[in-house]
Amino acid sequence: MPRRLVPGTGVRVEVPASSANLGPGFDTLGLALELRDTVAVQVTGDRLVVEVVGEGAEEVPRDASHLVVACLLEGLHRLGVEPPAGLKVVCRNVVPHSRGLGSSAAAAVAGYAAASALAGPLDLDLVNDLAGAREGHPDNSSASVFGGMTLSWVEDAGDVSRGRAVHLPGAPARTDVSVRTVRLDAHPDVVPVVLVPDTALATATARAALPAQVAHGDAAANAGRAALLVEALARRPELLLPATRDRLHQEQRRAAYPETMALVDRLRAAGLAAVVSGAGPTVLVLATATNLAVLQSLSLPEGWLRLAPGVATTGVVAIPLPA
Numbered sequence: 001m002p003r004r005l006v007p008g009t010g011v012r013v014e015v016p017a018s019s020a021n022l023g024p025g026f027d028t029l030g031l032a033l034e035l036r037d038t039v040a041v042q043v044t045g046d047r048l049v050v051e052v053v054g055e056g057a058e059e060v061p062r063d064a065s066h067l068v069v070a071c072l073l074e075g076l077h078r079l080g081v082e083p084p085a086g087l088k089v090v091c092r093n094v095v096p097h098s099r100g101l102g103s104s105a106a107a108a109v110a111g112y113a114a115a116s117a118l119a120g121p122l123d124l125d126l127v128n129d130l131a132g133a134r135e136g137h138p139d140n141s142s143a144s145v146f147g148g149m150t151l152s153w154v155e156d157a158g159d160v161s162r163g164r165a166v167h168l169p170g171a172p173a174r175t176d177v178s179v180r181t182v183r184l185d186a187h188p189d190v191v192p193v194v195l196v197p198d199t200a201l202a203t204a205t206a207r208a209a210l211p212a213q214v215a216h217g218d219a220a221a222n223a224g225r226a227a228l229l230v231e232a233l234a235r236r237p238e239l240l241l242p243a244t245r246d247r248l249h250q251e252q253r254r255a256a257y258p259e260t261m262a263l264v265d266r267l268r269a270a271g272l273a274a275v276v277s278g279a280g281p282t283v284l285v286l287a288t289a290t291n292l293a294v295l296q297s298l299s300l301p302e303g304w305l306r307l308a309p310g311v312a313t314t315g316v317v318a319i320p321l322p323a
């Protein structure tokens with residue numbers, strides 16, 4: 001028998017943006033950024049009301065297909081909670097959409113976290129699993145869930161250690177993946193700076209530009225750089241420039257974001273650890289106290305915005321709302 005939520009029950013969720021890949025850590029590494037979307041959910045009378053202010057307000061739907069709402073309803077269903085007859089969902093969006101700052105992952109995390117917190121204590125592992133499965137790559141969503149720097153991987157369906165899978169009678173088939181994450185603190189000298197253009201690129205479009213196969217040498221080179229990057233980000237920021245060299249995805253997507261790659265090339269030539277943020281077109285610079293002034297002295301192309309949001313050391317939080 002599904003549980004029912006009492007009208008008046010509510011929760012406010014705050015979820016950080018993320019930058020994925022960080023160069024060679026394709027689909028694996030993420031860094032949470034202190035730019036937060038806020039979603040307030042209240043169980044009400046008889047209909048769904050969705051209000052949106054801020055980023056994406058002109059574009060996103062106001063019905064059950066809204067990404068936060070869809071994940072919220074799916075999460076409740078998986079947790080054996082009857083979808084309430086009425087819901088008010090108020091979204092205050094700060095994370096730019098389709099720029100490579102993990103807005104869709106943040107929205108999914110917000111929806112699943114709200115469901116989990118309404119059903120009981122917030123279960124971060126469950127949220128990580130569901131959001132990673134929905135996104136199809138766990139790098140952004142894990143950073144939004146746990147904060148800091150995250151290393152995520154996916155267990156195979158047959159792996160006995162797959163852990164937190166949820167099977168409920170009547171629920172849709174569970175995904176055949178289980179997301180695992182290790183969270184690390186970035187070195188305090190690392191200053192993430194994002195350079196955000198005024199043009200959008202859907203992640204799905206950028207993923208479609210990737211080749212189906214990669215050369216063994218490129219894969220081996222990336223494995224080495226990704227391993228080095230963990231050490232550079234956590235303990236030795238002076239190694240960030242070589243550690244952020246990628247051979248698996250950035251060059252392969254150059255045609256999808258030529259201005260982004262031109263900027264990455266220019267910044268790297270100036271000694272800055274610049275990479276494409278996620279699937280672009282934003283550029284992420286992992287600056288340090290020693291080279292921040294160089295970055296600040298460089299001009300940006302017309303229409304680009306420079307932000308230094310800082311690392312979000314905490315991930316998603318859920319705060320109960322008074323009835």
Ligand SMILES: Nc1ncnc2c1ncn2[C@@H]1O[C@H](COP(=O)(O)OP(=O)(O)O)[C@@H](O)[C@H]1O
Nearest residue numbers: 060067097098099100101102103104107202203
């Ligand atoms: N806060 C949000 N609320 C509703 N939908 C969102 C939200 N954030 C992102 N989306 C959806 O996700 C799309 C962007 O996802 P995606 O292409 O993966 O880019 P990003 O790099 O920003 O995650 C938006 O066009 C919108 O459909």
Ligand SMILES: N[C@@H](CCOP(=O)(O)O)C(=O)O
Nearest residue numbers: 020027100101102203278279
């Ligand atoms: N690993 C993914 C990351 C996508 O990040 P987003 O912020 O652009 O959604 C990829 O590179 O495709």
